[in-house]
Amino acid sequence: MIADKVRVGIVGVSGYGGGELARLLSMHPKAELTYVTSGTYKGKPLSAALPGVANRINLTCEEFDIDTAVAKCDVVFLAGEAGLAMKLAEPLIGAGKKVIDLSADFRLKSTADYQQWYKSEHTAPHMIDQAVYGLPEINRSKIKTASLIANPGCYPTSAILALYPLLTHLGLKPMLGPIVDTKSVIIDSYSGTSGAGRSKFSLDYHFAEVNESIKPYGVGGVHRHVPEIEQTLTQIANVFDPVLVTFTPHLAPITRGILTTTYSTLIDPMPAEQLRDLYKVAYKDEPFVVVMDEGQWPSTKMTVGSNYCYIGLTVDTRTNRVIVISAEDNLVKGMAGQAIQNMNLMCGFEETDGLQMVGMWP
Amino acid sequence: MIADKVRVGIVGVSGYGGGELARLLSMHPKAELTYVTSGTYKGKPLSAALPGVANRINLTCEEFDIDTAVAKCDVVFLAGEAGLAMKLAEPLIGAGKKVIDLSADFRLKSTADYQQWYKSEHTAPHMIDQAVYGLPEINRSKIKTASLIANPGCYPTSAILALYPLLTHLGLKPMLGPIVDTKSVIIDSYSGTSGAGRSKFSLDYHFAEVNESIKPYGVGGVHRHVPEIEQTLTQIANVFDPVLVTFTPHLAPITRGILTTTYSTLIDPMPAEQLRDLYKVAYKDEPFVVVMDEGQWPSTKMTVGSNYCYIGLTVDTRTNRVIVISAEDNLVKGMAGQAIQNMNLMCGFEETDGLQMVGMWP
């Protein structure tokens, strides 16, 4: 261990989120990976779980043990099964650790919502208040002082970043609030299959059935990311009446990437150029959001392996609709990269430390 | 030649549409392929242009010649470059031939629209009236007596079949017209790359740049299929004020298939089951439209190689939106299969002749 590096543990390192954390942290200048756990691979070298590691990270996957975690880590990423954070957040924070949870345990502020959407009772409701929703573009200052981060879902990250400037008042004078009808928002997303994780084996993710196919799922407002998106958009819009969205996820035959196409109706007509300026102002200091120029559109390929979210937009003047499209790597900005961005903020590092890689091309 | 078979020619056989016509016609019980033309492959065997043909079709690609076409064919499919039908439809029809055009030459009824969207003057405006838009589910009876078919675009086929029962009055008593707001329609489509054809070489279709990527294009109502969709939906809706849609096409890293997700706002609330019944009634006699049961959703994979269009639907009761999703093989129901379906109707054959293949799985 190098004395001035923060010591980092990953609980559940053999999943895609945990593995991506390990990959990215291995290149982080101020963090050292000291503890990795995996039920499936316990006792085996990390390279057994993550073949691309080769001989670069010499760690053995351990079975999780709270005392070891406390002894070995300053920051703990929880990347294992749902419910883990409800159990571990309190003792880890009690021992002075910073906790970044990649699950949905602490994303929803209402336990009733949690119960409705996740079909089980929330077992750590008293911890919800101190959990900060870890989307730096929205909650940066709160993240800096937080001990518990609810790292956003992959779809919500792509949708919220696409819609944020439409719903907040920023950049408009006088401040007017949302410039689109908050009941008009439609979110149509396509995700690569890595979003479904590494351990769900079924025909749904069997190569021969997924390959060369695109298909919807969770249609009609039934996907668990709906309340997460609406909660955050409502907070952003700062309106009395909640923002309601129609969200349709689809599975695409790619490994990484989410493309989200959003439709919203402008309250008052606005030319595309003015809207683009609004977005450029909204994101001008954001290190990981790229607002594209006129006629440019994002693709998932642009984002592979990087922490960037690309945003393209226009106005369909015939129908007065705004179309905003975002792309991200679901495992980076949509998951592990964003978690490290949160860690950087919590630890007082440069927000971009360890996250400066550009997207692979091709 | 077998005496009782219709003699068929394909102009532009080496493109994806022409090739698919040849593939399907080689299995047609009542058609015989007698004439194939290709500028690129003239003088070469068809198998040079279409490697999968092997030794099954022993034809040589010829350079197009009107007299030869007239001598050798009863039905001519025009699958070459845009503008071909404006030149050839009249002489071929004049010689008593049936013409099915796969291009956009005769899809729009207004020459002004044509000029606006295709950036060139229509050179055969006097032929427009006799051209029938070849979507059998809408125009079956007209197709049966037509000599000139404007075969629909691939995106319009998928969109119109998804939306048709929402906009026509059928199945509802008393007849009320559209059950959705005709200004609320959003069409979000993903197409495989074969839709871009075989001869456009650019980075846009270069394997290493398309693979593992999804991306939008033609965003904001600028794609040429917009007027085609709106013209037909307006005709279906039979309303004074034209139907306006927002249409966003995307490119997906698959070879074949279009998935179209549509959103429309119900005028009056309606439960999903009732809506599904409406669709089942609307399509109950259609041989190539499958309305899926509750909880079932189409995928492009289901349609590969077949002439079927699968449709799944639900109502997002929170937002009062109808979500209807369709899938088709863009080269079959979206192009060559539909063209043969039109031929079958024009020739008095069974509508399903030569089109009874089921989708390949996997």
Added chain:
Amino acid sequence: MIADKVRVGIVGVSGYGGGELARLLSMHPKAELTYVTSGTYKGKPLSAALPGVANRINLTCEEFDIDTAVAKCDVVFLAGEAGLAMKLAEPLIGAGKKVIDLSADFRLKSTADYQQWYKSEHTAPHMIDQAVYGLPEINRSKIKTASLIANPGCYPTSAILALYPLLTHLGLKPMLGPIVDTKSVIIDSYSGTSGAGRSKFSLDYHFAEVNESIKPYGVGGVHRHVPEIEQTLTQIANVFDPVLVTFTPHLAPITRGILTTTYSTLIDPMPAEQLRDLYKVAYKDEPFVVVMDEGQWPSTKMTVGSNYCYIGLTVDTRTNRVIVISAEDNLVKGMAGQAIQNMNLMCGFEETDGLQMVGMWP
């Protein structure tokens, strides 16, 4: 049922082999599918197991019952788990049925070999003699009179068709036997993932791990197709000393297709043109083997959906090696198509009945 059609049953219709049989038989002019069984989908319509079927085949998956099979079928395809044919072949044949087994139960003539490679005892050794190895290009006359067909494996089909003319004496005068060293044969194959079947769920076939990856498996002569290949090549070569091959299978991120590249050392130098002539002679009457011209090479794409095997070849004159490369659709010529070809021969139909489809392109 149409009186003059043979009645066909598929045991294990929900796997990829069984499903492909159903797809192909639905287009067969002289066969009618009357009975389909599936443990997983029993009681459900065939379209639940095979989404591409739509409303074309109205059969319900049943649980297998020998009496029903006997009552409903003239020909039974066994496409279920290994060992099924050892149980069912005898009673079905005893009841006068023709049996085509897609498993390896009856491919090896030696029970010792079976036990060594399949790690279990052969439970119907007395039936082995009447089983004919169903590769029509080698065993056509025996197939015509057989009641029990051991349908070849996908890799062996591609390898044997590539090597056959090198090892038999045909076309050479005076008859000399093999023209290559029978100990020099190397077979390097790449298969699409459908070859692994539909029910093996593991990381090995999880989309995100297979996609964008090629990898070997079963390296070093340990794959079960080795004895099948060697048994048939030895029979062809008609030599005292068995043919020995090195066979390396690989998994490719495609759904369908096998490409097999073979290397053999010529006993005496021979120019490529002469070798090509030898192949053209060997296969001149074969309806499903295409020997390609100089400079042409097969691709798996050429074969998708068709029963063709394409063969390209040359001589590396610097090293005196023959390189012969074959491509096939592993589910058609490598499995279900070949099984139907065998049925056609057994039933006295045209060998190409129901198999005349050309490869999809693209």
Added chain:
Amino acid sequence: MIADKVRVGIVGVSGYGGGELARLLSMHPKAELTYVTSGTYKGKPLSAALPGVANRINLTCEEFDIDTAVAKCDVVFLAGEAGLAMKLAEPLIGAGKKVIDLSADFRLKSTADYQQWYKSEHTAPHMIDQAVYGLPEINRSKIKTASLIANPGCYPTSAILALYPLLTHLGLKPMLGPIVDTKSVIIDSYSGTSGAGRSKFSLDYHFAEVNESIKPYGVGGVHRHVPEIEQTLTQIANVFDPVLVTFTPHLAPITRGILTTTYSTLIDPMPAEQLRDLYKVAYKDEPFVVVMDEGQWPSTKMTVGSNYCYIGLTVDTRTNRVIVISAEDNLVKGMAGQAIQNMNLMCGFEETDGLQMVGMWP
């Protein structure tokens, strides 16, 4: 510019090799990218050519100019068209620059070989002697003092690393030379399409034709990498009679990666374990070669984005053949990563500087 960083230029930054250099160099701790040129994108920001760059590298693509290159760079990577190095190597080296050429200009030591395989005359034969073939595992000490590096081809890197320990005497006592027959070597490779570059537009790399297909090309010893492989293997083997190989390249429908399967005949039988030990000894100090354990095999996916070459091996004891299989990312260890590894050696940096990224998974 940071004073203690080496200033680096890339000529031809918009190709896949040049782009990958830019991507990797942007993360290099001791190099600063100061100059990038592109004919196609001159005057445009680097992000126009490399979409994944977003706002991370603020450079404009310039038209190449020798004086600017000399003024701005200490090291120049030549990643443009063939022939560039024959023109530029001399003036750049004369100005004290280090030159790393990614083309084949200086790979072959014989101008006759160059002329035979590349069909044009070598225009800088006097520079050949000072060019060092930049495969660090073979030529490390020469690379450290070189001014001109001929960066190896992607296929040769994968083949030579797979075969090196079989042909050199290392690890065997007494030194015996090659342990395999130097005329028995067969190399069967599959490459992703990025190996064909970014600017060759043709049906061969058109998405719809490549996707879901594997196919051979350059069969029979006609690929230009043959003399490069044989020259280096002969040098390694240190035998009088040149090593001759049969090399068959194939195109696979993946973006990145080469898998090379090699077959060689052992002079004397040797168990797989002993052979593996030999490889482990041969590569024990190599930072970028991973010799895999028994039963483990490389896949291209393991290497995506990393500079590693993975090697798996066994002995087919029935045929006395050694099968060695290697995997690499053709754009990293097969191209840009290796070029940077060479730069590190030439500049006295740690060999692994800027190359410590692990493979992306999934």
